[in-house]
Amino acid sequence: MRAIDGTIELRKDEPTMQLFASSLRISLVLMLLCGVVYNLAATGIAQTLMPHRASGSLIEEDGRIVGSELIGQTFTEPRWFHGRLSSIGYAADGSGTPNYAPSNPDLLERARQSALDWQAANPDVPLSEVPLDLVTNSGSGLDPDISPQGARVQIPRVSAATGIPQAELEQLVERHTAPRRLGLFGEPTVNVLELNLALREAASK
Template identity: 65%
Template structure:
């Protein structure tokens, strides 16, 4: 009986400590960095557009496209199949991506196709692409919108983020933020 009482007391004490810890961490995060603590959400007025941390599908060719998602950008279950480069399913998906790229971007030679536009990330929800991937899409977007390529180049440059702490990762462009800025530019064609 004594063992049961000690076990129950210890369990209750640990549950209370865990609850206090979670509340403390949440409170500190809300005070120190509320935007990040709440999911880095982006709003247009009061309308939620998305999160800058989770990739989204942009189906219109008038917008910049992100990386391939093997989970259809479903944030409820991130992940991706861990196929080897020789896997037939992987080869077919990559070939389909290349075929789609050629159809949507006939003015861009295949040798200028950045690898991150035909490969998916580990989570399948990567919100960023390389600056080269953004620049490779400029001819298509300029042709469809009438926005001069030079203006789109400047937009990509403005939305290119550097390495974290100047050391980690690579330069990257957040596709959602870039497309929001693109949608605010006056298009010459409709």
């Protein structure tokens, strides 16, 4: 705004430039706070309080990273405990699974084929004893855990393939069964990778 000969002249470019400068400053400050300071603070706190989880809950064996507690792996040989089905092959960069309705023919066919595959690989265990988590996909396709019953029904096959007595495998499953969180939340689970690492150690004795 400028006075000329007693009159008032408005200059429209001045408020516009001031608004642009203010917006730019606010944007830069927010980018610094939210994009740099917050992330560094959150990472630093996580690495200090829970370094294992903050680094991806990685599992090491003999100093070598063999997997993560959070992402399943494919085990198909009879001597291993098998995890849940995964439509994406446990590819962490493509999490997800076909979102079929219960009435979808493709889902029914997939479940039927899963049941047939189970019967072929585990002829000593009736299909009626198999929990659903072994013949259905998880929502993410990455689930690393199975139910304790899902591990127990595989014991006859694993015992026959490894020569480890079933009673010893029962104890192995029991030792690697995680209880409900705080005794209340969720269900007991067995991490398949950790169980198979313990199985390999037991088989080498």
